[in-house]
Amino acid sequence: MKMTAVSKSEPSRLPILEMRGITKTYGSHRALDDVAFHVMSGEVVGLLGDNGAGKSTLVKTLSGVVRPDDGEVYQDGVRVRLANHADAEALGIETIYQDCALVGAMSIYRNMFLGREETNRFGFLDRDAMRRKAQTILESAVEISGLDDPEKVVAALSGGQKQAVAIARAVHFRKRMVVFDEPTSALSVRETENVLASIVRLRGEGISSVFVTHNLYHAKQVCDRFVVMARGRKILDTPSDEVSLDELTRIIVSR
Numbered sequence: 001m002k003m004t005a006v007s008k009s010e011p012s013r014l015p016i017l018e019m020r021g022i023t024k025t026y027g028s029h030r031a032l033d034d035v036a037f038h039v040m041s042g043e044v045v046g047l048l049g050d051n052g053a054g055k056s057t058l059v060k061t062l063s064g065v066v067r068p069d070d071g072e073v074y075q076d077g078v079r080v081r082l083a084n085h086a087d088a089e090a091l092g093i094e095t096i097y098q099d100c101a102l103v104g105a106m107s108i109y110r111n112m113f114l115g116r117e118e119t120n121r122f123g124f125l126d127r128d129a130m131r132r133k134a135q136t137i138l139e140s141a142v143e144i145s146g147l148d149d150p151e152k153v154v155a156a157l158s159g160g161q162k163q164a165v166a167i168a169r170a171v172h173f174r175k176r177m178v179v180f181d182e183p184t185s186a187l188s189v190r191e192t193e194n195v196l197a198s199i200v201r202l203r204g205e206g207i208s209s210v211f212v213t214h215n216l217y218h219a220k221q222v223c224d225r226f227v228v229m230a231r232g233r234k235i236l237d238t239p240s241d242e243v244s245l246d247e248l249t250r251i252i253v254s255r
């Protein structure tokens with residue numbers, strides 16, 4: 001991993017993640033054009049914009065799924081590599097997509113420990129330990145009904161319940177930042193409220209969130225700052241209390 005120290009004049013105010021000059025081209029189309037994006041500790045950043053604005057592409061660079069053609073990434077002021085999923089893991093970034101990337105055929109507890117399975121001293125999977133821990137995690141991190149049995153198969157869960165499992169996993173493994181890619185678009189009103197409450201709870205734990213959504217009301221409820229994209233460029237970066245919903249709508253629609 002390439003690590004280059006940069007100025008640390010204000011250590012406490014360094015972003016936990018900062019991207020500079022991010023560019024991504026598909027053929028002749030610039031999906032991201034010299035984008036600067038940062039997230040502070042415990043901050044909820046709403047990533048907004050019309051269809052095709054570049055939100056998903058930016059989120060995919062954050063989660064290491066898309067490798068930009070150009071640009072730099074810094075964590076706590078130190079230049080880091082973010083070129084694949086393993087890099088994102090190492091930087092403490094968890095992405096929660098609509099389908100949450102959980103394995104449907106596996107139980108809740110197996111999904112919670114996917115890739116980080118606990119083993120006993122003989123090297124075998126310690127299912128009891130994982131089951132017990134999953135139970136505790138679900139009880140403490142998730143306020144959503146239907147998640148009391150860690151043995152339940154994930155395919156049998158609703159969209160909101162799946163997201164709750166993914167969120168609980170992020171909290172338990174002390175992620176620094178959770179990226180939500182349109183998490184509420186397929187959820188019921190109650191499930192949406194639960195996801196929004198989870199984002200607020202994550203902030204309480206000092207975990208930052210990037211919240212991609214088309215729903216400005218939801219964004220306004222939980223975001224500290226808005227970043228608006230249009231045609232691959234960042235066109236607005238503002239504290240959420242400095243812009244009204246009407247203004248936001250106008251800015252997004254006018255581009």
Ligand SMILES: Nc1ncnc2c1ncn2[C@@H]1O[C@H](COP(=O)(O)OP(=O)(O)OP(=O)(O)O)[C@@H](O)[C@H]1O
Pocket residue numbers: 026029030031049050051052053054055056057058
């Ligand atoms: N794999 C790809 N191949 C070619 N073009 C792509 C690819 N991914 C994205 N694009 C293009 O890049 C642009 C930005 O797409 P992106 O999915 O990032 O937008 P978005 O803001 O997330 O839109 P939406 O809200 O509709 O999901 C679009 O014009 C899209 O067609």
